[in-house]
Amino acid sequence: MLRVFARVFRKPRYSIIAVVVALTVMGAALLLPNKNLLVEVLLSESINLYSKVNFTFSLLGSITTNFSVFSAFYLVLVAIMFGVNISLLIYYIRRRQGKRTDKKMHLANVGGMVSAIFGIGCMACGSIVLTAIFGVFGSGVFIAALPLHGVEFGLIGLLLLAFSIYYITKRTDDPLLCKID
Amino acid sequence: MSEENNTPVYNQTTVSDSAKLSLKDLMIPLSIIVAGLFVGGGLYFGGGSTAPVAAVPAPNVPQQAAEQADNTAKVAEITAEDHIKGSLEAEIMIVEYSDFDCPFCSRFHDSMNQVVANDAEVAWVFRQFPLEQLHPQAPAVAAASECVAELGGNDAFWSFTDGYFAARGAGDSTPHNVLIPQLATSAGVSESTFSECFESQRTVELVQDDLNNAVETGGRGTPWSILIGPTGKTYPINGALPASAVEQLIEVARQEA
Numbered sequence: 001m002l003r004v005f006a007r008v009f010r011k012p013r014y015s016i017i018a019v020v021v022a023l024t025v026m027g028a029a030l031l032l033p034n035k036n037l038l039v040e041v042l043l044s045e046s047i048n049l050y051s052k053v054n055f056t057f058s059l060l061g062s063i064t065t066n067f068s069v070f071s072a073f074y075l076v077l078v079a080i081m082f083g084v085n086i087s088l089l090i091y092y093i094r095r096r097q098g099k100r101t102d103k104k105m106h107l108a109n110v111g112g113m114v115s116a117i118f119g120i121g122c123m124a125c126g127s128i129v130l131t132a133i134f135g136v137f138g139s140g141v142f143i144a145a146l147p148l149h150g151v152e153f154g155l156i157g158l159l160l161l162a163f164s165i166y167y168i169t170k171r172t173d174d175p176l177l178c179k180i181d
Numbered sequence: 182m183s184e185e186n187n188t189p190v191y192n193q194t195t196v197s198d199s200a201k202l203s204l205k206d207l208m209i210p211l212s213i214i215v216a217g218l219f220v221g222g223g224l225y226f227g228g229g230s231t232a233p234v235a236a237v238p239a240p241n242v243p244q245q246a247a248e249q250a251d252n253t254a255k256v257a258e259i260t261a262e263d264h265i266k267g268s269l270e271a272e273i274m275i276v277e278y279s280d281f282d283c284p285f286c287s288r289f290h291d292s293m294n295q296v297v298a299n300d301a302e303v304a305w306v307f308r309q310f311p312l313e314q315l316h317p318q319a320p321a322v323a324a325a326s327e328c329v330a331e332l333g334g335n336d337a338f339w340s341f342t343d344g345y346f347a348a349r350g351a352g353d354s355t356p357h358n359v360l361i362p363q364l365a366t367s368a369g370v371s372e373s374t375f376s377e378c379f380e381s382q383r384t385v386e387l388v389q390d391d392l393n394n395a396v397e398t399g400g401r402g403t404p405w406s407i408l409i410g411p412t413g414k415t416y417p418i419n420g421a422l423p424a425s426a427v428e429q430l431i432e433v434a435r436q437e438a
């Protein structure tokens with residue numbers, strides 16, 4: 001596994017992809033709670049560019065106020081794993097273009113990323129996405145009914161992401177052979 | 182056994198296959214895009230808020246109102262009856278709908294204390310938004326704070342509120358039935374009159390009115406705040422922002438004036 005990591009991330013392109021994806025995930029999670037406000041500020045003609053940029057960056061500071069220690073740690077971890085996952089995946093696909101890819105790997109990847117997105121939460125409780133999906137009244141009831149109050153999604157997401165990374169590296173390490181059934 | 186059965190079967194991969202991208206290879210990027218759209222759609226159709234949502238007992242407020250994009254202009258008029266830190270005539274007003282037992286409200290309380298301390302032209306209005314399903318004792322604390330305001334005035338209210346958030350923010354787990362009377366008496370309200378007010382439940386309606394207005398303006402979690410700029414333009418603040426972000430938003434509101 002480490003050998004694959006070294007092989008992939010030795011190439012600057014894949015390191016850059018991982019960093020960009022990780023920062024995008026983190027930025028989105030930090031800015032999305034105030035997306036309406038952000039859009040209003042960014043589109044305003046009477047606000048100068050300096051203030052727009054300053055305001056946008058100031059919102060990123062909400063990781064210290066809007067997230068619990070657990071959810072901030074989880075966000076950083078998911079963002080890094082997301083970036084690594086995408087990078088490995090691109091490497092794998094490029095290397096194996098045209099080969100049959102593994103169905104189990106597809107499921108682990110998509111499952112991991114979707115579950116992790118569901119698990120990213122902030123403020124008082126639970127999940128960003130679940131909140132949006134279940135609406136004002138339903139989400140609280142739904143999250144409250146879960147044994148770990150929404151943390152389940154985060155943990156499942158992390159496990160799936162970890163499995164996905166493991167599985168891609170394992171598959172990447174396999175020699176390119178036409179196997180005999 | 183026939184010769185056919187003994188012949189190894191090879192995978193169908195050919196050299197020409199390896200030169201092109203198969204549909205299966207595209208499945209993951211497509212799935213990621215679909216997942217992204219799903220997330221984006223969820224957020225969009227959820228009313229633009231990603232704040233956590235508690236079941237808000239606001240039967241008088243149609244849910245549709247909360248789902249509209251921007252209802253912040255429906256913020257109830259600020260009057261001398263409100264709990265205000267700063268001047269009622271301030272250039273910028275920030276109305277916060279808060280839950281006493283929400284840890285993020287405690288952090289935002291610190292941010293807002295910094296903001297009003299640094300800028301005399303900013304006033305902070307505190308309104309109630311207790312999320313009973315998440316914090317079962319929060320409505321009682323809210324009602325108690327209204328009793329303190331009724332009996333001791335604005336300064337007593339802020340003394341109680343600052344004291345409560347400071348205690349909870351510091352991890353003080355003193356039971357509610359001990360901490361509330363302690364803070365009420367520290368704020369200058371006699372224990373007997375406070376008990377009479379609290380037990381009468383006459384402030385519950387005030388709390389419910391604030392809560393209804395919070396939901397009506399688009400509040401979907403706590404803390405939920407609305408900045409009212411010099412021109413009366415409203416800006417939604419979702420969650421606990423650091424003081425620096427609130428100050429940046431104040432500058433933005435001033436530029437738009």
